[in-house]
Amino acid sequence: MNCPNCGKELYEGEVCTCTADTGNVVNEAPAPQQENVYQPETTPLQEPVYQPTYQENPAYTQPVYDTQQQNYYNPNQPPYFDPALVNPAPSTDYPNGYKPKKKYVAVLLAVTFGFLGLHNFYLGNSSKGVAQLLIALIGSLALGIGFVVAYVWAFVEAYNIFTDKVEADANGFKIMTFAEEIAKAQQKD
Structure with missing residues (x-):
């Protein structure tokens, strides 16, 4: 319309x-x-400032590149993160008179008397052993919860020892497996 x-x-x-x-x-x-x-708030209009581009700027020079690109990968250089440096392999060079700890003994102690921390005392981790002992004894006064917590903790540590997630004792020496003990006994004969 x-x-x-x-x-x-x-x-x-x-x-x-x-x-x-x-x-x-x-x-x-x-x-x-x-x-x-x-x-x-309004301000008086300002003239835009002219900014020359790189092509218009006489002080700017074009970068010069090498004809061959650098190879930043060096196979001889160690990697940035090497797990072997963080967790070195446990030593098997036992000093004279040192009795190596045995895996089966540590696992049996963890399963049977683990709530008392005996396996940790056996492996030389006395602070962990004292913590488990205190949790079991003092925590048992509170409806037996501390006993259960210490026993679960011991079973987890027994599993870790059995599956070689814990390979060394507190001194950094390798925990001897049953097969290694048999091989060592056969070498003596």
């Missing part, structure tokens, strides 16, 4: 705001209300 006075295209139900031949405003539509929008 078009306005009969000015010819402006109108939507359905819209009223034109043009003036008629008499100069009067015909059905002026109300101005739309603006929402309360935050207006920052």
Whole structure:
């Protein structure tokens, strides 16, 4: 639909705001209300500063690249993380008079009397053994919960010793397996 006075295209139900031949405003539509929008403080307009691009900057020089790229991988260089350096293999060079600890003894002590920490005392980890002993004795006064906690702890340690997750005693020497003990006994013969 078009306005009969000015010819402006109108939507359905819209009223034109043009003036008629008499100069009067015909059905002026109300101005739309603006929402309360935050207006920052205005500052005088500043001229944009021209920043030359690299091609236009005479101080900029194009980098020179070698014709052959450097090889950053060096197979002779050690890796950044070497687990052998963090957890070195346990030593089998037992000093004179040192009696190596045996795996089956440590596992049997952990399964039978592990709640008392005997396997830790056997392997030389006296602080862990004292902690298990105190948890079992003092914690047993509180409804026997400490006894259960110490026994679960001992079973986890027995599993770790049995599966070679714990390979060394407190002195850093290898815990001798049953097969190694048999091989050592056969070498003596």
